[in-house]
Amino acid sequence: MRIQETLTMYEKLNILTDAAKYDVACTSSGTSRRNDGTGMGSCEQSGICHSFSADGRCISLLKILFTNECIYDCKYCVNRRTNDVVRTSFTPDEICTLTMEFYRRNYIEGLFLSSGILKSPDYTMELIYxxxxxxxxxxxxxxxxHVKAIPGADSELIRRVGFLADRMSVNLELPTAESLKILAPHKTRKKILTPMRLVQNGMEENRQELALYRHAPRFVPAGQSxxxxIGATPESDYQIMQVTQSLxxxxxxxxVFFSAFVxxxxxxxxxxxxxxxxxLLRxxxxxxxDWLLRYYHFRAEELLSEEEPNFNVLFDPKCNWALKHLEYFPVEVNQADYKTLLRVPGIGYKSASRIVKARRLGTLTYEDLKKMGVVLxxxxxxxxxxGKMMYPVKFTEESIARNLLASGERLPKEVVHMGYQQLSLFDDVRFGGGLGEKGIYMQ
Known part of the structure; x- marks a missing residue:
């Protein structure tokens, strides 16, 4: 398919922002790039787009593809080479113009740049650089x-881009090499993992360099993702979580981001x-x-097994684990350590920290727990x-499960009702209390 050279920049923007909507790996945080007084823009540590800063602001970025032209024919991809769609591409100058003009108008605070493969991985990576x-x-x-590293591109090109970007990501695409072979035969697991390892090694070397030279250039300071x-291939949730944990x-x-198959x-x-x-529920x-793996000290094999390979649709993974392991409960909140409190449904990592600090000053009551954010x-x-429960409870899995179902499972309305579309730069997304990244309710 020939690239359309007669399109205006606005027409290209419409095409290449729409083509980017299936790439969800753009929730980013943890970088501290600051303005040194000589340029425009800054990046505070609180977070970038699809995430929320400490003061509750939603920080936006311009999310586009460099090109929707692609030499590959991945069966699940809207931009695969055999699809009859209008093809176009930005130039480096157009990327700069768009980013700066959107920033000046206060529409964005950053850039997320992905791309199809134009001519070759090296050629595409050179244009991105x-x-x-x-x-x-x-x-x-x-x-x-935030920029996507192109699998198969020269390692030196990826290294150079790493010193310009805050975060890099390489899409694993599918959970297993077997599925990749069927649905994306032009890609291999080795080609995908090689740049991922290169970025990892580069970050470690950079940390050592920064320990010696504080003003050394930073390499991918916000890490990689x-x-x-999910759902295009028959892997179970257990297999997916094992791969996630290994990564x-x-x-x-x-x-690790999960994208429901569209x-x-x-x-x-x-x-x-x-x-x-x-x-979307899956x-x-x-x-x-994933939240449990990263913040709650769970392991994949605790949540699922080969005998029960998929998550319960009625209960979140933490609640389901607790129901299956009632031998660890009830927990005395005035004595249990931090990691034990984390495993209690209704207690998040913030409220667990508050409990540990507050009980040094006195004995906690149920009213105190409610004020600390515990979902009673x-x-x-x-x-x-x-030593006392709030009220008498028949301590069996069936009885507790029935009571929990009666109280209702809280799901974000975005999961229940959303159509699959990219957020507009003008959307004002507000999640209620208790929601984390991507509106995850996890306590």
Whole structure:
């Protein structure tokens, strides 16, 4: 498909922002790139787009593809080479113009740049590097940049881009090498993991360099992430969580993102089209489990097993684990250590910290726990205060499960009702209390 050279920049923007909507790996935080007074933009430590800062602000970024032209024919991808869609591409100058003009109008505070593969991985990575280099050096942009590393690109190109970006990510695409072979035969697990390892090693070397030279250039200071498509292939939740856990352990990732499979192509190797749409509840459960791995000291094998390989649709993973392990409960909140409190449904990591600090000053009551943010309608079945439960409970899995179901499982309305679309730069997204990244309810 020939790139359309007669399109205006606005027309290109419409096409390439729409083409980027299926890439969800752009929740980012943890960087501290600051304005040194010589350029425009800054990036505070609180977070970038699809995340929330300490004062509750939603920070936005411009999320686009460099090009939707692609030499690959991944069966699940809307931009695969055999699809009859309008193809276009930005130039490095256009990327800079868009980013700076959107920033000046206060629409964005950063850039998320992904791309199809134009001609070759090296050629595409060179164009991305040229755009970022000009943006940083000539335009003086010091805001947040998240860029996708192209599998198969030269390692030196990836290294150079790493010194210009705050976060890099390489999409794992699918959970297993077997699925990749079927749905994305032009990609291999080795090609995907090689740049991931390169970024990891580069970050470690940079940390050592910064320990000696405080003003040394920073390499991917906000870390790296990846994304998996969920529901396009038959892997169980257990397999997906095992892969996720392995990625965190072996590649020091900041985040693993899960993207519910969206049926945009017709192919015999893809699941049949469903009236129910993308498996958003499954995606939601995987995010909740991912939260448990990263913040609650759980392991994948504790949450699922080969005998029970998929998450319960009625209860979140933490609550389901507690129901299956009643031998550890009830927990006395005035004595239990921090890690034990984390395993109690209704107690999040913030409220667990508050409990540990507050009980140094006196004995806690149920009213105190409520003020600390503990969700008592869940926690009451699993805790005691001064040896007493809040009210008599028949301590069996069936009885507690029935009571929990009666109280209602809280799901974000975005999961229940959302259509699959990219957030507009003008959307004002507000989640209620108790929601984390991607609206995950996890306490």
């Amino acid at each position: 040229a755009a970022l280099y000009k943006l940083r050096t000539e335009c003086g942009f010091q805001g947040y940049i 990846t994304q998996m498509i 965190y352990q072996k590649f020091d990732l900041k985040r 049926h945009v192509n017709e192919d015999a190797h893809l699941p049949a089209r469903s009236d129910e749409g993308p498996p 995606e939601h459960r995987l995010y909740q489990a 309608k869940r926690a009451v079945y699993f805790i005691t205060c001064e």
